[in-house]
Amino acid sequence: MRSFFAKFKEGLKKTTPTFFKAFSAIGGIFGSRVLDAAALDELEEALYGADFGVETTDDILSEIRKAFKTNKQLRGLDAARIGAQVLKDVLAEAEGRLDTFTHKPEIIVLIGVNGSGKTTTTAKLAKLYRDAGHRPLVGACDTFRAAANEQIRTWCERLAIPLVASQHGADAAAVAYDAFEAARKREADVLLLDTAGRLHNKENLMRELSKIRRVLQKHDERAPHHAWLVVDGSIGSNSIEQARVFHREFGLTGLVVTKLDGTSRGGALVGIFRELKLPIYFVGLGEQPDDLQPFRVDHYADALFGLDNQKEQA
């Protein structure tokens, strides 16, 4: 498996995204050059450009300014290191890990707004766990979107993953229940439930989620054991509001951030973590089944500040 690191860098090679140039500028071109006011402005722009939001941007900038005050010889590379460190501190404990299971089946529900990548992530996770020697089963609880069933079925057939699905328009909670029964009967280790996309401000759709929970709890009162919000990494500050509401209404246990193979840096995840302390389990880096990697804070922070190249050169 390629590392997140390698994958991230590969994603970067596809392009020279403007702000990333700025980041690299801080870590790279300016690397040995002494910082000046213009470079600090550029840094500020780059930080906003990563969707860090006001708070994190301010935190990073103030640390760098502080260092700048005491050391007028501060170089770009130093600033990048400071920035990455602030990020690492903020994100300490943000790595989610789920390699071994304590329930049988371990139930993971994937929820999120429309088009965020839930179905694709469900398929990728099923493959990842199967490749690690577990027995996955997928429940197709999106009975609403046109051809949602066909989409997850195609994925599961392609990857040879067992699937429980129903008809379009069926009760999502009933599918969840059937999938749970099937998982027990077939002794699956992990049950992945894909759900329909819903905007967090639609209360009737949020209620449907509670129903899924209630139905699962008939068998196991701790179910679902994991409720992961699938967040599109190219979305801005609204993903913080999404997480806030899904967490309040359903109770989340973690996040998966998708589409980080684009030029977006998914900085909103920092805002989500700051506020809700929800660990990030995986990041999605493409549309292929293997394009899912465990989230690693160091890799993320270093790649963002262009420190990965530096390390390699050293």
Added chain:
Amino acid sequence: MLENLTDRLGSALRNLRGMGRISEENIAESLQEVRKALLGADVQFRVARDFIERVKEKSLGQDVIKSVTPGQQIVKIIHDELAALLGEGTTQFTDKKPLRVLMLGLQGSGKTTFTAKLAKHLAKKGYRPAVIACDVYRPAAIDQLETLARQVGVDFYGERDSKDVPAIGRRGWEWAKAQGCDAILFDTAGRLQIDSPLIDEVKRLRDAVLPDEVLLVGDAALGQEAVNVAKTFHEAVPLTGIVLTKIDGDTRGGAALSMKAVTHVPIKFLGTGEKVEDLEVFHPDRLASRILGMGDVVSLVEKAQETIDEDEALRMADKMQRADFNFEDFLTQMRAMRKMGSLGSIMKMIPGMGKMQVGEKEEKRLKHSEALIQSMTPKERRNPNILNGSRRARIARGAGLEIKELNALIKQFAQMKNMMRMMKGAKGKKMMKQMQKKGGLPGGGDFPGGLPGGLGL
């Protein structure tokens, strides 16, 4: 949600009061606030900066009008400027016939859904649309479009065994023409703007089908990258319009300004839901208010006008003014409100109230209150003072609720009346302000299952 921009500007603008003219110095602080509001709404950094420059140029040297507060004046300048920028170009969709339209966008932005929505919209306008499936990658993407086409009742063309997208597009065009279709819509696969092979593919598709319109379908909640996305797509395949989807969420939608500012192509449609009829034409005013966090007042007022009898509203407002308000009125109000949508969705549209937490709990309480009032006799509703112990027991039983819930309702009702009495005075104004700031009602935000003045529009 951020507080109302007018409120936020309040302190920054205090120094403007009494000044004759807006100057570089006295406006600096407020522009800083505006910048924060824009960044908070996900407007891209540079776009926000350029916009602030424009506003500054517009306002410098303007006389501070006596009749409004400087805050209102500046907000108006900003709002109008923003609306002008967003509304630049022809936001109306073409009526050319025959017509070919190509969709373009990132993964999951809503292209397929929008294709079906546009087909439905054009069918209503007298076109005979066909949709052509040019996404050969996403599993079941062809099935999705076919299902939607059937739902909308338009012709569909797709090939399940070919991956040659330009050829599929070309054959789809020929086929649709042969069917007598005069609006041919090409749905494409989601692609990153930096994915060269796929960008190349869409260029070849464009050359094969020669679209009259190329629409960028973008999620309204996009972050800072909206600029790069729109710019790079526009460079590769020149766009003629932008469609913002999922605007039914609660995003402030600053990405729209970013995309607009770098491409200068008009915004044409808004996607307002998952269903095929959830399509709206674009109103620059409303989006400007939304980006600035001023609430979608226009929509609220329109919604209210549709559902509420004006005379009734006036009568109600008058009763409230006199603090002569009984359970009967309360019930009428509650029902009218329900017609407008969920409490939460209404609150979100009111400036400064967006922060108020209205969830299922409050909705449930509202339902309980309704049940309790319904269980009262008309006499009891009009005259809550007669509610003694035995009456209360009967009412609670009738509603299938506990007596303590009824007691709480009566107590809150009394508080509410009290509050209305106070609102009549000068103190009331101050209280409203406080309430908006804290995002809750005074006294710990205890929400009396109904909002006084909610309908006094």
